[in-house]
Amino acid sequence: MHLDHPETYPQRHTHGADPRRPDGTRRALRIGLGGPVGSGKTATVAALCRALRDELSIAVVTNDIYTREDAEFLLRNAVLPAERISAVETGACPHTAIRDDISANLEAVEDLEEGVGPLDLILVESGGDNLTATFSKGLVDAQVFVIDVAGGDDIPRKGGPGVTTADLLVVNKTDLAPYVGSDLERMARDAKEQRGDLPVAFTSLVAPEGVRPIADWVRERLAAWTAAPA
Amino acid sequence: MDDTVVGNRSSPSYRWEVPPGRNGWAQPTHGPAPANAPASAPAVGAVAPGTAALLILADGRFPAGGHAHSGGAEAAVKAGRIHDAVTLEAFCRGRLHTAGLTAAALAAAAAAGVDPLVLDEAADARTPVPALRTTARRLGRQLMRAARATWPSPELDALAAARPRGAHQPVVQGLAARAAGLDPRAAAYAAAYESAGGPASAAVRLLSLDPFDATTVLARLAPEMDRIAARAAEAGHRALDEGPGALPAAAAPLLDIAAEQHAAWPVRLFAS
Numbered sequence: 001m002h003l004d005h006p007e008t009y010p011q012r013h014t015h016g017a018d019p020r021r022p023d024g025t026r027r028a029l030r031i032g033l034g035g036p037v038g039s040g041k042t043a044t045v046a047a048l049c050r051a052l053r054d055e056l057s058i059a060v061v062t063n064d065i066y067t068r069e070d071a072e073f074l075l076r077n078a079v080l081p082a083e084r085i086s087a088v089e090t091g092a093c094p095h096t097a098i099r100d101d102i103s104a105n106l107e108a109v110e111d112l113e114e115g116v117g118p119l120d121l122i123l124v125e126s127g128g129d130n131l132t133a134t135f136s137k138g139l140v141d142a143q144v145f146v147i148d149v150a151g152g153d154d155i156p157r158k159g160g161p162g163v164t165t166a167d168l169l170v171v172n173k174t175d176l177a178p179y180v181g182s183d184l185e186r187m188a189r190d191a192k193e194q195r196g197d198l199p200v201a202f203t204s205l206v207a208p209e210g211v212r213p214i215a216d217w218v219r220e221r222l223a224a225w226t227a228a229p230a
Numbered sequence: 231m232d233d234t235v236v237g238n239r240s241s242p243s244y245r246w247e248v249p250p251g252r253n254g255w256a257q258p259t260h261g262p263a264p265a266n267a268p269a270s271a272p273a274v275g276a277v278a279p280g281t282a283a284l285l286i287l288a289d290g291r292f293p294a295g296g297h298a299h300s301g302g303a304e305a306a307v308k309a310g311r312i313h314d315a316v317t318l319e320a321f322c323r324g325r326l327h328t329a330g331l332t333a334a335a336l337a338a339a340a341a342a343g344v345d346p347l348v349l350d351e352a353a354d355a356r357t358p359v360p361a362l363r364t365t366a367r368r369l370g371r372q373l374m375r376a377a378r379a380t381w382p383s384p385e386l387d388a389l390a391a392a393r394p395r396g397a398h399q400p401v402v403q404g405l406a407a408r409a410a411g412l413d414p415r416a417a418a419y420a421a422a423y424e425s426a427g428g429p430a431s432a433a434v435r436l437l438s439l440d441p442f443d444a445t446t447v448l449a450r451l452a453p454e455m456d457r458i459a460a461r462a463a464e465a466g467h468r469a470l471d472e473g474p475g476a477l478p479a480a481a482a483p484l485l486d487i488a489a490e491q492h493a494a495w496p497v498r499l500f501a502s
Contacts, residue, residue: 065499066497066498066499067496067497068496088298089298089498089500089501090297090298091297091298091299091300091432091435091499091500091501092435092499092500093297093298093435096297096298097297097298100291100293100297101291101293101294101295101296101297102293103293103294103295103372103375103376104295104298104372106375107368107371107372107375
């Protein structure tokens with residue numbers, strides 16, 4: 001149908017990937033955070049909110065597998081006011097909700113923009129999943145993949161779409177490395193081999209300012225996003 | 231309720247007339263037959279025009295949010311009403327003949343050209359519990375996004391503008407089918423299939439049910455889906471002249487009650 005139409009995807013705006021709001025201004029930057037269960041995604045989101053909330057207008061979408069635990073953790077820790085946190089239910093398939101069928105997540109980010117916006121930054125946290133879970137480009141503008149040293153220092157070598165393609169790879173819980181026998185230098189070497197020039201951040205969120213490498217990366221992305229032509 | 235009038239409800243019928251949109255597309259059609267096609271009887275092996283579009287619309291992978299909903303299966307599993315393939319079949323049959331028939335008729339009416347705002351009210355009237363109204367509108371909104379991207383149409387745009395928080399899913403489904411060039415019967419098929427297919431795929435995840443058994447359940451229900459779709463299509467056509475009163479209002483009280491309870495669970499796998 002409509003093969004003669006000059007544009008292949010004339011209704012691109014209905015996907016939510018369009019960088020402009022309906023009124024023509026540039027919408028919030030959307031950053032996805034994915035990674036295996038227990039690697040520290042929610043802790044990273046909480047730390048990012050604390051580090052950036054005084055300089056930026058932020059909201060968070062969580063994708064829990066079967067509860068609202070992650071959203072409630074963020075609420076309990078009061079990292080943001082409740083109206084800035086939204087939980088999406090994923091029907092036992094967190095990767096589907098962030099990659100194959102992003103409609104519920106798009107609605108959540110749009111409702112946040114409408115309800116508490118204008119926003120500078122929306123963090124979309126995936127439910128804990130596997131090494132192949134990545135975000136659709138129709139949902140987020142950049143993605144962070146969070147692994148930890150206690151999950152095994154061979155994960156960077158194993159690769160997978162999360163490790164190899166994420167815009168930022170975070171290796172969390174570096175403070176635990178001596179206790180679990182993980183070789184940080186080996187992890188860095190393997191990550192470099194898998195990712196080329198894509199950045200890697202080694203973090204220990206329990207340390208003061210532990211989230212700083214990620215927060216600085218977010219600031220850089222946001223500066224680039226804001227500077228881009230609308 | 232939003233009182234924006236997007237259609238023309240002047241007598242003598244409930245036909246919906248939307249002026250051509252900015253793309254200037256006229257009423258969707260199946261397009262002209264190929265020049266070399268025989269004018270009369272279809273060739274051996276021919277299928278109805280639009281069959282491929284129907285497969286796309288009815289595909290469980292169509293990205294419209296359905297994967298997060300169980301169609302009442304999660305509550306039924308917890309209550310012990312679904313625990314194997316036999317009980318899954320009974321559940322799916324019940325849903326097909328009640329909520330499924332009602333949804334299929336709404337979809338057929340929308341595809342036939344009945345004013346979707348009239349149908350949206352008719353859907354509310356046929357959905358007594360708030361939890362399922364919320365679910366139907368949420369899924370309708372998600373389907374609207376996918377349908378507008380997939381089959382751009384001034385009619386979809388108009389309904390989206392009139393119901394920004396979502397119209398009932400079967401109404402959007404019927405209008406999406408219309409935008410895809412499908413007839414009311416095809417729209418009814420999509421809704422009828424989904425009414426059974428949703429719970430069946432959810433049961434595979436909830437019970438670790440053998441996926442071959444779940445698919446066999448659907449195959450066994452296929453002749454009934456044919457009949458439901460035909461009945462729904464006939465009612466949808468009649469609604470053009472008789473209004474929404476011509477549409478069936480089959481209901482399943484246990485689905486309604488369980489949906490209200492399920493919506494209050496603190497821990498659950500599916501949104502509905």
